[in-house]
Amino acid sequence: MRRARRVLLPMLLLAALIGAWQVAAANGAIAEALSLEPFLVPSPAEVGSALWENRGLLWENTWVTLREILLGLAAGVLAGVLLALPMRFSTLLRDAAYPLAVAAQAIPIVAIGPILVVWFGFGIVPKIVIVALAIFFPVLVSTLDGLRSVDPEAVKMMRTLDGSRWAIFRRVEVPTALPSFFSGLKIAAAIAPIVALFAELIGSSSGLGRQIQSDNANLEIPRMFAAVVILMLIGVVLFGLTALAQRLVVRWR
């Protein structure tokens, strides 16, 4: 019952909002209120038919953007975790590297994006680099915090049970860190699509971001909205998948 409610209620609200927009856009109320040409305010039905008519093009661009998001996520998560692990084992390394990681996070990606495109070209590489740069920090911090939240009493208990450093890491520290790691992963999954889109705006020849840019310029408004809808869906599905993975892995909570 509660479950059905949690799925059904947002669906109903969404349907109501789309319905209201449909009515307001179809009779020109929004365009009139904003003093705009009606074609600038497409109705959900028009967006839907643009989605269908341009499915070939949209699919191609979706695939390009999705690859950037997934590869960028993989690279960023890998970098975050691989940095967090040695920083857990060596306080020397942590003291040395943590401030640098914070500084790296403070680099405005908007500012260095263009030069990354110059360095790495118009292909997929600068997009992966930009997405990875944006998400490695939340992953690093959440993983490191998780590893450090280990109960020192549990470590003592493991030592008297003949637990080696590796056994303590594997049986106590990693499971302790998992919930926190997944929190970081969720943040990463939520921001990766936005960052990938931004990376395409800086310079690219394909992808949903590139398409949105040119559709805006050419006043192909319904198709532009179709691309936005796809991006939203990617974001929701990615977040849902990480939440699902968390539930499957962290079963004891």
Added chain:
Amino acid sequence: MEPGPPATIDAGAAVAIRGLSHSFGELEVLAGLELTSPPHTVLGLVGPSGCGKSTLLEILCGLREPSEGTVAVGGEVAAAARLAHCAFMPQRDLLLPWYSALDNAALALRNRGAGRAEARERAGELFGRFGLAGFERARPAQLSGGMRQRVAFLRTLVAGKPVLALDEPFAALDAITRAEMQEWLAGALREDPRTTVLVSHDVEEALYLCDRVTVLSARPGRIVAELRPPAPRAPDRLAAITDPAFVQAREAALRALRKGSR
């Protein structure tokens, strides 16, 4: 070359503590302790909160080195040897929530490299005897406080070490469950006598479970009394703790505690 400290002392004793003092920086927590415990006996340590009881257990188990003095377990002085000889049961059960009751109990075997199936089989053999049959696959969160404590004790026993170090094992339980668990632990130790060091702030618990009870003063902890309880681990707990000799021992212990905390 200067001769180092002897590697072994009091080889006959299971636990031997000589001139032990410990400080954390400026804070002195233990002062000049002398203790010996023969094999297969239960030694109790009672004292007010903060008198260094838990620190003493950590030193005994080789988790810490004392600032001064020597500690030997099974005659061996080195911290690594003490760690190898002692199994530590902490105050909170510290069961790992991501493992089943069985996998928690089998932790020591897994840590020593036993395969999962073998470790489960060996730990599982004891579940019936501990009143835990049928709960092998339960997660710690699904168990009652008393059951969790029994799993924690089982985990300590499965480690197969000669010395058990129990740090206020029942302090977190309600009074009724605690009494049941004391009776249960008495039974387990009657059946399978182990050299045990039990830390408690509950005088009654220590006098009921131990062969000898050492009363420590407030910080820095020093020995203020040594008591010999009249009927350690008697099958009928209620009869034992209401016996006049027990009541007398309890009064003596409480007086020593009061004197020591001034």
